[in-house]
Amino acid sequence: MNKNKAKSMRRVIQAGLLVLLLLILILYNLYISEFLDFRILSIGDLNPYGGWNALKDYLTDSSYEFEGLSKSMALTIALLVMAMVGGRFFCGWICPIGAIQDFGTWIGSKIGVKRYQALGKRNSNPLFIKYPILLAILLLSIFGYGAIIAEFSPWRALLNLPKLVSAWKEMWIGFLVMVTVFISASVIPRFFCRYLCPLGAAQTLFSSLSLLTLKHSKGCSRCNKCLENCPIGIKLSPNDDNISPECIRCMDCVDNCKITTDISIALKLGQRNFSSKYYVSAVLLLFFVVWLGIPKLWGGSSMVSGIALNNLKDGVYQGEAKGFAARIITEVSIEDGRITGIKVIDHHESKGWYEEVFMVLPKEIMRKQRIEVDVISGATKTSKGFLKSVESAVKKAVDTAI
Structure with missing residues (x-):
């Protein structure tokens, strides 16, 4: 050539x-x-x-x-x-x-x-x-x-x-x-x-x-x-x-x-x-x-929670966990014993990496009614931080129910 x-x-x-x-x-x-x-x-x-x-x-x-x-x-x-x-x-x-x-x-x-x-x-x-x-x-x-x-x-x-x-x-x-x-x-x-x-x-x-x-x-x-x-x-x-x-x-x-x-x-x-x-x-x-x-x-990367999402007490609960940059604080709404809403209240994750995590994973959790979803490729730490934050919030609903 x-x-x-x-x-x-x-x-x-x-x-x-x-x-x-x-x-x-x-x-x-x-x-x-x-x-x-x-x-x-x-x-x-x-x-x-x-x-x-x-x-x-x-x-x-x-x-x-x-x-x-x-x-x-x-x-x-x-x-x-x-x-x-x-x-x-x-x-x-x-x-x-x-x-x-x-x-x-x-x-x-x-x-x-x-x-x-x-x-x-x-x-x-x-x-x-x-x-x-x-x-x-x-x-x-x-x-x-x-x-x-x-x-x-x-x-x-x-x-x-x-x-x-x-x-x-x-x-x-x-x-x-x-x-x-x-x-x-x-x-x-x-x-x-x-x-x-x-x-x-x-x-x-x-x-x-x-x-x-x-x-x-x-x-x-x-x-x-x-x-x-x-x-x-x-x-x-x-x-x-x-x-x-x-x-x-x-x-x-x-x-x-x-x-x-x-x-x-x-x-x-x-x-x-x-x-x-x-x-x-x-x-x-x-x-x-x-x-x-x-x-x-x-390939394949997912997070499976040991928390059973049943008998949850209705209410709004906050959870937090460490993401890629800092803590991720979420707010989880429970109605009729089911997860009906998940919001990110505060975070410091990197622009361009967190958007898909915060858009896709809440929908998957509410659709499946369990914290067992695939993490977003290339944003693993943000994904797992988000999921653990949701898990900590849901755990409060479980604890309250008990």
Whole structure:
């Protein structure tokens, strides 16, 4: 695959996936607004940190019980598996934040913004910027500050873009970060990817194990002409045949030697060349199969309460329990011994994740007349916090009846 064809294919895939994402988000917002009775995916399914949240809970919460893989957890697995097989392909071809940055770079070139290839006169080593950020985020998450970190996430802001007006007051920091990511890319290509993105940092660590690698040939003079427009600012190392794991696999440098007709950089599986066309197809397929396929085999997450919902005394009862961010307070109405109403009185859950929980689960509880419902994929902690809050309220009705 020649350079121009690879670049065109990448732009088409990036644009197509970004449009598809926006369509999914628009349909989802119509769903939670109850204009539609279906959605393709939930916002929670698009949370790439689901696997980390589950691992953190397993290690730090003694009450944690594994009850199946959600799509959010599978997304984390898909990203890491893909990195180990094909490097940071997600960053270069799939990531919507990456696509926004590439668009920002293109806009900057059209309006004449002066472009720099690095941060400072010398390309700053992301080891001293991006990885401390990743470590800090992991530690803050472990200590219970995940909801605060989420306020700064451009990914979360992007997922809530269709409701920008209504979400602005609660999520203005994230939206401003997203705009900053776009503007910064017009000055330094992929600035966020190179220096700040914690998800990119995690993938880089795993991409160092990649089965498919980019290598320059023995006859390569390492003049770096083929990398003049590298969006990550990578330079060929005189001591290593492999391209840096920071590479986002845009494939612009492959078959792009400007000095000779020899191939200066090629994609290899071991010592054998691997077609760029097959590489793109195989890694894309791997990503979607792992993300959307694994939950069908090992999915399912529900909460079952031991409280029998019979002989309940009529009245209005309040309950509370810990959710993702803080306590969730609910109000449960009992009439003729049945649950007839469930309201959320107070909560501090993250915008974009709690809406479906608070819309769907009350209906399911009232329909079944039992606290035995499936949690919302990607919003497990909010779901279980809500259900435990309802359970604590209903327990008061049971206790009163006794």
